[in-house]
Amino acid sequence: MAKTIIGIMGPGDGASAEVRDRARKIGRLAAEKGWVVLTGGRASGVMQAASQGAKEAGGLTIGVLPGADLTGTSGFIDLPIPTGMGNARNAINALSSSVLIAVGMGPGTASEVALGIKSGKGIVLTSVSESALAFFKEIGGEKIRHAASAEDAIGETERLLSGP
Amino acid sequence: MAKTIIGIMGPGDGASAEVRDRARKIGRLAAEKGWVVLTGGRASGVMQAASQGAKEAGGLTIGVLPGADLTGTSGFIDLPIPTGMGNARNAINALSSSVLIAVGMGPGTASEVALGIKSGKGIVLTSVSESALAFFKEIGGEKIRHAASAEDAIGETERLLSGP
Amino acid sequence: MAKTIIGIMGPGDGASAEVRDRARKIGRLAAEKGWVVLTGGRASGVMQAASQGAKEAGGLTIGVLPGADLTGTSGFIDLPIPTGMGNARNAINALSSSVLIAVGMGPGTASEVALGIKSGKGIVLTSVSESALAFFKEIGGEKIRHAASAEDAIGETERLLSGP
Amino acid sequence: MAKTIIGIMGPGDGASAEVRDRARKIGRLAAEKGWVVLTGGRASGVMQAASQGAKEAGGLTIGVLPGADLTGTSGFIDLPIPTGMGNARNAINALSSSVLIAVGMGPGTASEVALGIKSGKGIVLTSVSESALAFFKEIGGEKIRHAASAEDAIGETERLLSGP
Numbered sequence: 001m002a003k004t005i006i007g008i009m010g011p012g013d014g015a016s017a018e019v020r021d022r023a024r025k026i027g028r029l030a031a032e033k034g035w036v037v038l039t040g041g042r043a044s045g046v047m048q049a050a051s052q053g054a055k056e057a058g059g060l061t062i063g064v065l066p067g068a069d070l071t072g073t074s075g076f077i078d079l080p081i082p083t084g085m086g087n088a089r090n091a092i093n094a095l096s097s098s099v100l101i102a103v104g105m106g107p108g109t110a111s112e113v114a115l116g117i118k119s120g121k122g123i124v125l126t127s128v129s130e131s132a133l134a135f136f137k138e139i140g141g142e143k144i145r146h147a148a149s150a151e152d153a154i155g156e157t158e159r160l161l162s163g164p
Numbered sequence: 165m166a167k168t169i170i171g172i173m174g175p176g177d178g179a180s181a182e183v184r185d186r187a188r189k190i191g192r193l194a195a196e197k198g199w200v201v202l203t204g205g206r207a208s209g210v211m212q213a214a215s216q217g218a219k220e221a222g223g224l225t226i227g228v229l230p231g232a233d234l235t236g237t238s239g240f241i242d243l244p245i246p247t248g249m250g251n252a253r254n255a256i257n258a259l260s261s262s263v264l265i266a267v268g269m270g271p272g273t274a275s276e277v278a279l280g281i282k283s284g285k286g287i288v289l290t291s292v293s294e295s296a297l298a299f300f301k302e303i304g305g306e307k308i309r310h311a312a313s314a315e316d317a318i319g320e321t322e323r324l325l326s327g328p
Numbered sequence: 329m330a331k332t333i334i335g336i337m338g339p340g341d342g343a344s345a346e347v348r349d350r351a352r353k354i355g356r357l358a359a360e361k362g363w364v365v366l367t368g369g370r371a372s373g374v375m376q377a378a379s380q381g382a383k384e385a386g387g388l389t390i391g392v393l394p395g396a397d398l399t400g401t402s403g404f405i406d407l408p409i410p411t412g413m414g415n416a417r418n419a420i421n422a423l424s425s426s427v428l429i430a431v432g433m434g435p436g437t438a439s440e441v442a443l444g445i446k447s448g449k450g451i452v453l454t455s456v457s458e459s460a461l462a463f464f465k466e467i468g469g470e471k472i473r474h475a476a477s478a479e480d481a482i483g484e485t486e487r488l489l490s491g492p
Numbered sequence: 493m494a495k496t497i498i499g500i501m502g503p504g505d506g507a508s509a510e511v512r513d514r515a516r517k518i519g520r521l522a523a524e525k526g527w528v529v530l531t532g533g534r535a536s537g538v539m540q541a542a543s544q545g546a547k548e549a550g551g552l553t554i555g556v557l558p559g560a561d562l563t564g565t566s567g568f569i570d571l572p573i574p575t576g577m578g579n580a581r582n583a584i585n586a587l588s589s590s591v592l593i594a595v596g597m598g599p600g601t602a603s604e605v606a607l608g609i610k611s612g613k614g615i616v617l618t619s620v621s622e623s624a625l626a627f628f629k630e631i632g633g634e635k636i637r638h639a640a641s642a643e644d645a646i647g648e649t650e651r652l653l654s655g656p
Contacts, residue, residue, distance in 0.1 A: 001219075001239050001240065001241065001242065002234065002237065002241060002242060002243070002244050003242055003243060005243065005244075036243065055165075062243065062245075064245070068259055068283065068414050069259070070166065073166065075165050076165065077165065077166060078165065078166060078167055079166070079167060079169065079200065079226065079243070080166050080169075080260070081226075081228070081245065081256065081260045082256075082259045082260060083255075083256050083259065083260075083416070084255060084256075084259050084283075084413065084414035084415065084416060085255075085256075085412065085413045085414065085416055085580070085583075086396050086412035086413065086583065087412065087583050087586075087607055087610055087611070088411070088412060088413055088416075088577070088580045088581075088583035088584070089580075090583070090603075090607070091247075091248060091249075091577075091578065091579050091580035091582070091583070092245065092246075092247050092248075092249075092256075092580070094579075095232055095233070095246045095247065095248050096244070096245045096246055096247075105631065106631060107606045107607070107609040107610035107631050107632070108606070108610050110602070110603075110606035110609075110627075110631055111582075111602075111603045111606035111607045111610065114599045114600070114602035114603035114606055115579055115582070115599070115603045117599040117602075118579055118599035118600050118603065119232065119248075119579070129627075129630060131623065131626040131627040131630050132627055132630070132631075134623040134626070134627070135602075135621075135623040135624055135626070135627035135628075136627075138621060138623050138624070139597065139598060139599050139602055139624075140599070232578050247580070248577065248578035248579065248580060249416070249419075249576065249577045249578065249580055250419065250560050250576035250577065251419050251422075251443055251446055251447070251576065252413070252416045252417075252419035252420070252575070252576060252577055252580075253416075254419070254439075254443070255413075255414065255415050255416035255418070255419070256416070258415075269467065270467060271442045271443070271445040271446035271467050271468065272442070272446050274438070274439075274442035274445075274463075274467055275418075275438075275439045275442035275443045275446065278435045278436070278438035278439035278442055279415055279418070279435070279439045281435040281438075282415055282435035282436050282439065283415070293463075293466060295459065295462040295463040295466050296463055296466070296467075298459040298462070298463070299438075299457075299459040299460055299462070299463035299464075300463075302457060302459050302460070303433065303434060303435050303438055303460075304435070329547075329567050329568065329569065329570065330562065330565065330569060330570060330571070330572050331570055331571060333571065333572075364571065383493075390571065390573075392573070396587055396611065397587070398494065401494065403493050404493065405493065405494060406493065406494060406495055407494070407495060407497065407528065407554065407571070408494050408497075408588070409554075409556070409573065409584065409588045410584075410587045410588055411583075411584050411587065411588075412583060412584075412587050412611075413583075413584075419575075419576060419577075420573065420574075420575050420576075420577075420584075423560055423561070423574045423575065423576050424572070424573045424574060424575075447560065
């Protein structure tokens with residue numbers, strides 16, 4: 001009965017326009033697949049863009065928020081989950097997603113990818129540097145996939161979902 | 165855009181048949197109001213009953229789970245959020261609910277009610293002892309409401325939602 | 329090799345002078361027993377008073393803080409543990425203490441007592457109302473002890489530490 | 493009044509003998525500096541070795557444990573803090589340490605380094621791959637230091653402590 005939840009992670013304020021465009025497209029395509037889109041929930045960067053994309057396709061969105069109330073929540077979030085736990089909520093993002101898609105990279109996103117690896121999750125990286133890809137493949141092995149486009153990210157996610 | 169999330173809390177394995185019946189009815193009535201029902205997510209006691217009731221009325225259910233994976237999740241949960249945080253997840257239950265309804269009482273439920281008071285949430289208590297009611301009114305004041313029936317619990321929740 | 333850690337919990341800003349005096353005395357007596365004193369770490373109420381008492385007797389103090397940095401930490405804390413988890417850190421207070429002593433009562437303290445019961449900890453209540461005592465005995469049974477004085481709180485703690 | 497707490501992080505079961513030797517030496521040198529050594533607390537890998545080293549030099553050790561009780565705690569831990577939060581406790585490790593030293597690398601350690609960067613902490617990496625160093629310098633900048641030996645790790649830590 002549980003729906004498939006896909007986490008779309010990435011930088012907040014530091015996200016480039018290219019990264020935000022890709023996140024929005026991935027959000028839209030994920031919703032079209034019938035997946036619930038889970039993000040960090042704030043009205044910023046990849047969180048905002050991915051949630052917006054998902055809503056444009058009529059999807060359902062969950063935001064696992066660092067704060068204790070709804071301040072700063074994206075208007076594209078249907079189900080805000082304020083945790084009051086700051087960055088410790090990154091562990092929940094990793095555990096609650098069947099597959100994690102990281103669009104762009106930063107310290108918070110890196111922690112989510114690392115925690116996802118630790119929890120055995122499949123992970124798709126897109127719009128990340130060569131260094132990021134090399135490092136995460138080194139510690140994550142086969143579970144780490146690279147995607148060159150939004151469509152490719154969805155394809156890799158489907159393969160990881162049908163795993164192993 | 166965010167939906168209204170109502171937390172229905174209560175004992176797991178120790179819940180009596182009467183408490184489970186009331187939780188199921190409250191879950192059903194809450195879903196009929198269009199509220200999302202949030203519980204602790206396990207296939208046991210009030211969590212199970214409230215989620216079942218909500219699904220019977222075609223509602224949406226979130227389960228904020230203590231474990232790191234889906235083991236033991238209620239089959240009536242649409243959106244499982246495994247936290248891997250044990251009882252620390254009780255703080256998330258309190259923060260994520262606009263109003264908390266406690267059906268029956270136990271140590272876990274008491275922690276959720278106390279954390280809800282700490283966070284300024286409105287709280288409805290039903291099927292609880294005189295001692296529980298007296299204590300929580302003492303520390304929670306006007307935000308603590310008693311309900312004598314499932315219907316009454318929904319009525320009190322509506323009044324708390326329309327606040328202040 | 330692990331030292332014995334005793335949690336001393338209680339209200340922050342709302343603590344009365346009587347409650348603070350008792351917390352300070354309990355902190356002092358606990359340190360004289362060789363116990364490490366663990367509190368919520370802030371420079372306020374019972375946290376401040378218990379830590380001060382422990383330091384007056386040359387003891388060691390741990391503060392498990394709700395915030396992400398040292399802002400507002402009591403000057404009587406040797407080992408500040410900022411969690412950034414807000415009230416979810418109350419679960420850590422409960423788990424990290426061999427016995428919990430609650431001096432006075434409020435919503436945060438109530439959550440710690442409830443989480444302590446849930447985790448099977450022995451708990452000493454002092455300077456609390458009749459309602460609080462009645463309620464916690466109802467959900468905690470034999471593990472809940474009442475103490476009429478600081479000395480009595482230490483005696484009950486010793487009995488709880490020596491098992492069974 | 494608060495003591496200086498240095499976090500020593502690294503792999504558990506997967507730690508090589510070389511990594512464990514270095515962690516033990518760093519733990520010893522850190523304790524000789526008067527720093528409190530904080531680890532993940534388990535009787536395994538870098539956590540065990542760093543704590544052992546610190547105790548050999550008469551230091552004080554804190555272990556922030558993933559589990560809810562003391563099962564699996566290193567015998568070299570003076571102050572066990574069971575969190576019951578699984579990998580979410582990695583955020584606490586990052587916040588509670590004035591400087592983080594990572595000896596070796598794995599998914600858990602990577603999450604701690606990333607969360608440390610996110611929280612603005614200075615970080616020393618030793619016994620890590622070129623990929624790890626390149627990636628963390630990319631997302632962490634000046635706050636990331638490389639150390640070629642245990643002595644060098646202590647020197648970098650001192651420089652970071654005297655910051656900025």
